[in-house]
Amino acid sequence: MDRSRVAIIIPTLNESKTIAGIVKSVISFGRVIVIDDCSDDNSAQIAKNAGAEVVIHDQNLGYDKAINSGFAHANLLGCEVAITMDADGQHDSSLIQRFLGHINDDVDMVIGIRSYQQRIAEYIFAYYSRFFFGIDDPLCGIKAYKMKIYNLLGHFDSYNSFGTELVFFGVKNGFKIKQIPFKLLKRKDNSRFNKALKTNFRIILAMLRSITRIKLIK
Numbered sequence: 001m002d003r004s005r006v007a008i009i010i011p012t013l014n015e016s017k018t019i020a021g022i023v024k025s026v027i028s029f030g031r032v033i034v035i036d037d038c039s040d041d042n043s044a045q046i047a048k049n050a051g052a053e054v055v056i057h058d059q060n061l062g063y064d065k066a067i068n069s070g071f072a073h074a075n076l077l078g079c080e081v082a083i084t085m086d087a088d089g090q091h092d093s094s095l096i097q098r099f100l101g102h103i104n105d106d107v108d109m110v111i112g113i114r115s116y117q118q119r120i121a122e123y124i125f126a127y128y129s130r131f132f133f134g135i136d137d138p139l140c141g142i143k144a145y146k147m148k149i150y151n152l153l154g155h156f157d158s159y160n161s162f163g164t165e166l167v168f169f170g171v172k173n174g175f176k177i178k179q180i181p182f183k184l185l186k187r188k189d190n191s192r193f194n195k196a197l198k199t200n201f202r203i204i205l206a207m208l209r210s211i212t213r214i215k216l217i218k
Contacts, residue, residue: 001100006030007074007082008096010052011066015087016041022085023050025093029100030083033073035066043087064157064165071147071156079147084163086141090185098180099144108175109167110144113137114184119196121203128207129164133171136179138164139203149175152217159213162206173217 008030012019016039023032032052036044038060048054055069067084074082081103085091091112099110113136117123122139129138139162149170150156157165171177 001081001104003028003030005078005080006100007070007077007079008032009067009070009074009082009084010034010047010087011037011063011070011084012039012043012047012087013037013060013066014039014041014043016043016046018089019043019047019052019087020050022087022089022093023047023052026085026096027051029096030081031074031077031079033070034087035070035073037061037063037066062160064160064163067163068156071150075147075150081144082147082150083144084141091142092182092185095142095180095182099142102178102180103144103146105178106176107178108146108149109170109177111135111137111167111177111179112140112142113179113181114140115182116184119200119203121200121207125162125164125203125207129168133168135167135171135177138167142182143167145170146175153215159209160202160206161210162203164206164210165213168210168214172214 008026012034034047034052035055037057044054044056055073071082083099102110126137129135153169
């Protein structure tokens with residue numbers, strides 16, 4: 001697939017140590033869109049210097065709204081496929097090529113399955129997701145979507161779903177998925193998600209919200 005048709009969306013918050021390397025490692029596969037969610041370091045400039053298109057939030061809006069901005073920008077660019085990945089260096093860039101290979105085989109969404117999950121709430125959410133949607137790791141940050149799914153729903157996220165609303169919408173409406181297990185790399189510094197109890201609560205809340213908010217195409 002021509003790289004001009006692919007958007008690689010990377011939400012970023014204070015990732016100056018890793019963002020340049022990540023951008024350079026994936027830029028040959030598509031147009032890299034970095035959303036700087038009000039970092040207080042120079043992540044945005046570093047990403048731009050590395051070749052990314054940078055969308056800057058002037059206040060911190062959180063993970064889902066950052067990816068919302070990335071999808072909106074990809075849509076303006078006329079991209080046909082969008083891939084989300086994290087800025088912390090835990091996703092091997094070779095996964096992008098693998099994901100794109102499956103998207104070309106008439107698969108509508110490709111979802112990563114991490115080698116391990118980091119919080120108890122993630123295991124609970126995964127059990128729920130596996131039972132109702134057949135998705136083993138809904139909270140994995142690396143996923144690929146055909147943009148037609150985004151255009152049908154009209155957004156990536158509307159209820160702080162931790163990156164799950166669009167993929168659940170796709171499954172519920174019959175789009176074909178492929179799941180790829182991969183080894184999660186060790187990040188180079190501490191996670192930006194602190195306060196483990198609060199984060200676990202937010203994940204469970206997102207799961208409960210998803211029960212009543214998945215939409216069907218009319």
